Amino acid sequence: MSFKVAIRNFKTLSYVGSYKKMRDRPLRFYCATILGAGYVAYNEFKKSKAEMKEIIQLKNYMAEPITPLSQLQKNQDDMKTQMELLIMRIQAEFCRALEKEEDEEAKFKVDRWTRKEGGGGITCVLQDGRVFEKAGVNISVVSGKLPPPAVQQMKSRGKNFENKELPFFAAGVSAVIHPRNPMVPTIHFNYRYFEVKDKNEVHWWFGGGTDLTPYYLNEEDARHFHLTLKHACDSHDPTYYERFKKWCDDYFTITHRGERRGVGGIFFDDIDSPDQQSAFEFVTSCAEAVIPSYIPLVKRHKDDGYGYRERQWQLLRRGRYVEFNLIYDRGTKFGLHTPEARYESILMSLPLNAKWEYMHEPEPNSPEEKLMKVLKEPRDWLNIEKTKSTAS
Numbered sequence: 001m002s003f004k005v006a007i008r009n010f011k012t013l014s015y016v017g018s019y020k021k022m023r024d025r026p027l028r029f030y031c032a033t034i035l036g037a038g039y040v041a042y043n044e045f046k047k048s049k050a051e052m053k054e055i056i057q058l059k060n061y062m063a064e065p066i067t068p069l070s071q072l073q074k075n076q077d078d079m080k081t082q083m084e085l086l087i088m089r090i091q092a093e094f095c096r097a098l099e100k101e102e103d104e105e106a107k108f109k110v111d112r113w114t115r116k117e118g119g120g121g122i123t124c125v126l127q128d129g130r131v132f133e134k135a136g137v138n139i140s141v142v143s144g145k146l147p148p149p150a151v152q153q154m155k156s157r158g159k160n161f162e163n164k165e166l167p168f169f170a171a172g173v174s175a176v177i178h179p180r181n182p183m184v185p186t187i188h189f190n191y192r193y194f195e196v197k198d199k200n201e202v203h204w205w206f207g208g209g210t211d212l213t214p215y216y217l218n219e220e221d222a223r224h225f226h227l228t229l230k231h232a233c234d235s236h237d238p239t240y241y242e243r244f245k246k247w248c249d250d251y252f253t254i255t256h257r258g259e260r261r262g263v264g265g266i267f268f269d270d271i272d273s274p275d276q277q278s279a280f281e282f283v284t285s286c287a288e289a290v291i292p293s294y295i296p297l298v299k300r301h302k303d304d305g306y307g308y309r310e311r312q313w314q315l316l317r318r319g320r321y322v323e324f325n326l327i328y329d330r331g332t333k334f335g336l337h338t339p340e341a342r343y344e345s346i347l348m349s350l351p352l353n354a355k356w357e358y359m360h361e362p363e364p365n366s367p368e369e370k371l372m373k374v375l376k377e378p379r380d381w382l383n384i385e386k387t388k389s390t391a392s
Contacts, residue, residue: 061088062095063112063122066141079204079276080169083193086280087139087173088122090191090287094175095124095137097291101298102129108137113342117144123345127352130180131302136348137175143168146196169195172208173287174331176349177294182314183304185214185221185262186321187294188349190331191287193280206279207269210290211248213262213321215314217371219381221297222263226381228293229266229286236282242384244268249378254324259375261324269330313368315355325349 058069065072067084075081095108106129114120121140126132146166172192179186191208212225226245233240248267253260266286271279325332335346362368380386 061092062108062110062124066112066114066120066122066139079193079280080171080195082280083171084141086284086287087141087171087191090173090290091122091124091137091139091175094290095126097295098126098132098135098137098177098298101295101302102126102131106130106132108135113345115142115144115342117142119143121342121345123342123348125348131184131298133178133180134352135175135177137173138345138348139171139173140345141171143170167197174349175290178318178351179298179302181302181304182215182306182310183218183301184298185212186318187212187290189287189290191283192331193283203272204276205270205272206283207271208283208286209244209248209251209265209267210286210293211252211262211265211267212294213317214371215317216310216367217263217374218301221300222379222381224296225263225265225293228289230382232285232289233266233282235285236278240268240282241266252324253328254320255328257320257323259320259372260378261321261375263374263381264378312355313362315353316357316360318351318354319356322350322354 058065065084065088067081072081072085099107106126108124108126111123111125112120113123119140119142121138121142124137126135129135144167146168170192172190174188174190174192176188177186187210189208189210191206193204193206195202195204197203210229212222214221229245230241233244244266245264247269248264249260251267252262252264271282273279329349332346332349335341336343362372
């Protein structure tokens with residue numbers, strides 16, 4: 001493809017002016033012409049490749065897309081199409097990356113479902129693996145009308161709509177991975193796109209984030225995780241990481257316990273700037289950063305030794321995970337308020353096993369207490385504040 005474009009561009013240049021004038025030019029003119037044509041060809045190829053990036057992945061997805069393929073191909077420029085194809089690809093890539101870390105027989109169960117009101121989803125769950133006790137990777141592409149409780153929840157977040165019921169479209173990918181080994185952290189990520197029609201105006205926004213929940217603190221792991229997310233943010237806006245890291249620390253707080261769920265990451269909601277395509281590209285970079293941020297940690301620790309004590313601590317921390325998801329998580333509450341909600345998929349984030357022990361306190365100076373100190377006082381893992389103060 002690029003070779004044909006190069007030939008076409010070169011022929012065009014040949015016809016501008018006379019062939020004789022070109023022939024009499026020095027050699028460097030020819031080199032510049034060829035390089036120029038090659039550059040144009042490469043840009044054309046890259047642009048075309050970017051446009052087809054998601055479409056050519058169809059054969060690799062975990063299941064058939066929710067929206068009919070003919071409709072996706074017809075509306076390639078529509079953000080609803082772009083987002084659906086992105087989350088299909090991210091789901092498949094992450095599921096296969098996780099399966100590579102498992103024993104050969106451990107595979108994801110794929111459950112494609114539809115809802116009468118509009119759309120559906122694909123739920124992929126792996127249970128009782130040697131590496132992953134429970135791993136769930138969902139996508140949903142749903143539409144319909146939001147009932148008053150769901151509209152009210154949006155209003156409480158600053159979205160003011162006039163209608164009591166709103167036509168909406170929502171597409172997102174969400175994953176929670178609960179490893180068996182306590183030395184491997186749990187990861188959660190979610191990236192989503194909303195459209196809501198209020199009267200004759202369409203409102204759109206993106207949201208999402210990726211966060212890490214270790215059971216035992218490994219500072220090198222935390223730095224690697226945060227640095228990978230920072231790189232994804234910095235390629236779009238150098239202020240994003242610091243803003244969204246704080247947002248993550250504040251959001252994933254178990255208020256009644258006075259502690260964070262984990263060591264954070266990034267989190268953002270209601271993103272509708274600088275423009276729709278730029279916001280989508282930012283979300284794409286964040287979603288693509290999940291595998292390099294997490295899989296190296298799985299590889300590093302999945303065969304680490306542990307005993308009864310570490311397992312019991314893991315189960316206690318999972319209890320805290322359940323508390324946050326059922327009491328505070330906005331995505332869970334929004335899903336439960338959506339008509340024809342699919343509860344199995346919504347509650348996929350819960351671990352296979354968890355534990356609650358009355359008034360448990362970790363022993364002083366123990367690895368468990370070391371983790372708790374970080375959960376109560378979030379840390380600047382990349383020393384950004386220190387770098388700023390030194391520079392000033």
